[in-house]
Amino acid sequence: MKFSDLISQLSPQVHSFTAHPDRNPELYDIMSIDQASVNTLSYIEGEKFAKMVSVTNASALILPLDSSLQQLATERGIAWLATPYPRLTFAQAIGLFYQPFLPSAKIHPSAVIAEDVSLGQNVSIGANVVIEKGCSIEDNVCIFPNVVIYPQVKIGKSTVIHANATIEERSQIGANCVIHSGAVIGGEGFGFVPIPEGWYKMEQSGYVVLEDGVEIGCNSTVDRPAVGITRIGKNTKLDNLVHIGHNGDIGENCALAAQVGLAGGVKLGNRVILAGQVGVANQVQIGDNSIASAQTGIHNDVKSGETVSGSPAVANKLYLKVSAIYKKLPELYKTVKDLQKKLNE
Secondary structure (H helix, E strand, O other): OEHHHHHHHHHHHOOEEOOOHHHOOEOOEEOOOOOOOOOEEEEOOOHHHHHHHHHOOOOEEEEOOOHHHHHHHHHOOOEEEEOOOHHHHHHHHHHHHOOOOOOOOOEOOOOEEOOOOEEOOOOEEOOOOEEOOOOEEOOOOEEOOOOEEOOOOEEOOOOEEOOOOEEOOOOEEOOOOEEOOOOEEEEEOOOEEEEOOEEEEOOOOOEEEEOOOOEEOOOOEEEEOOOOEEEEOOOOEEOOOOEEOOOOEEOOOOEEOOOOEEOOOOEEOOOOEEOOOOEEOOOOEEOOOOEEOOOOEEOOOEOOOOEEEOOOOEEHHHHHHHHHHHHOHHHHHHHHHHHHHHHHO
16 A cells, blocks of 8 residues: 555545655555554654654654654655644554454354344354244354354344353343453352352342443453343453442443452442453442543542552552552651650650
8 A cells, every 4th residue: 555545545534645656655554653564654642752763663653743754754764744632643643554364244054042032134143052942043143153042132233243252041132242262251140148058049039231332351240230231332342351349330431440349239420431450349330521540449449530559549640659658668667666766765
């Protein structure tokens, strides 16, 4: 693909660009700035990475609106385009070079499908897939090999379910969802009532709802509740190894990084970000636009727009101050000991 052709396909998102005849390279691939080679496209986000422009082998770059970086690229003979959102433009460019593998629309002869299952048009069902009775699969759904779908599941248009995922009974999955390998949607919630003899199992009769555009990472789990619904809102993204407990209610456009764990009944507002290994206790509510940094332990409600850190969680600004003091504790301890010694003398 010529650089000029790339620009023409990205033009609605591009703020400004250059593509002189002598700087219109053929591009065969797209790579990170530190691994880029001749005839590849890369990007940088800001001045922090300016030194990479001086050493990269990329033939073309997506740059921020920074005249010094643009001048440097020009001096090195690198074709470039500038945009207010370099990472977003780079993500769009990837889509011009790469499309994920999707098999053709057919049903593998080894698939086991109940007679009353409703299948839409252009559905792809891979080898050894099992679809139980009462399920509804809409148009353009792709189900990779070894997926097991329990009874009365509904799957919306253009959803992709990768190999070895399991969708348990009555789960409702919206359109354009992606469920990655090893994920379990609608597994039993952790419901046991303590009794003198040990534990009485509470049957989990509820179900899970994934709204449109939800993505579930590899080996993540979304549990169904004893009664009611566990819901994941539109366009929310779960990384690998994320656990959503029973009766969870996750808002729209949230992002949960790897190893996040939510106990039962947790409620997240819209656009919440939970970094890696965040844990949230039973029934906690987290407001819109809140952020929790990595390894935060949240035991109490979080207000909208707040950023929290630490375990137990506190406001991020306080956490940073405490962390700075923590590093000085040995020195402070020695000072206190010396003062105590002088007082005793």
